[in-house]
Amino acid sequence: MIQFFAFLLFMIGLFASVGAMRKWTKELIATAGIVLALFTLRQLETIFIFPLSNSQQHRFLWQAGILIGIGFFAYQTPPDFLKRQRTREIHRDGPQDSLLGAFVGGLNGYLLIGSLWWYMDNLEYPLSPYIVPVAPESTNAGWMDMLIPLNYLLGGDGTVLSLLMIVLFLFIIMVVV
Numbered sequence: 001m002i003q004f005f006a007f008l009l010f011m012i013g014l015f016a017s018v019g020a021m022r023k024w025t026k027e028l029i030a031t032a033g034i035v036l037a038l039f040t041l042r043q044l045e046t047i048f049i050f051p052l053s054n055s056q057q058h059r060f061l062w063q064a065g066i067l068i069g070i071g072f073f074a075y076q077t078p079p080d081f082l083k084r085q086r087t088r089e090i091h092r093d094g095p096q097d098s099l100l101g102a103f104v105g106g107l108n109g110y111l112l113i114g115s116l117w118w119y120m121d122n123l124e125y126p127l128s129p130y131i132v133p134v135a136p137e138s139t140n141a142g143w144m145d146m147l148i149p150l151n152y153l154l155g156g157d158g159t160v161l162s163l164l165m166i167v168l169f170l171f172i173i174m175v176v177v
Helices: 004-022 024-052 056-074 095-122 140-147 159-176
Strands: none
Touching: 004 024, 004 095, 004 140, 024 056, 024 095, 024 159, 056 095
């Protein structure tokens, strides 16, 4: 059995390696999609998810399905959509594009898997025979507050998540597209 902490670190590494191959512009669009999914979940929880779910497990499955679904479609950018064809400038992918892509890809893995962990922890681990909570006396319990991104993004009334979404989409509109 693997601890969820180790699974989170493995997925961050996997997303970072995918990000290094996809480059930073495509990863940034995927980040915007994941942040949009988190914002959508925050706004639609009381309207859509709570009335349709009759148990903690169904609520988690709705939240996870929406988050993974929007995250999946955020990664579906066409291959040559973001390449600008310029006559005077030949664009070469340098190592900085791959390194920045790895960083943003790792951030995407942190946002996606860490948010799923937050939803599980918030609903008191509804998949408990398969995924169990972190033992309070273990070393991972001290890391848990730092490794779950929604602890920071939803702190207070959720304005940090809203501001992140606005800044990210403005950056994409001004720089990437």
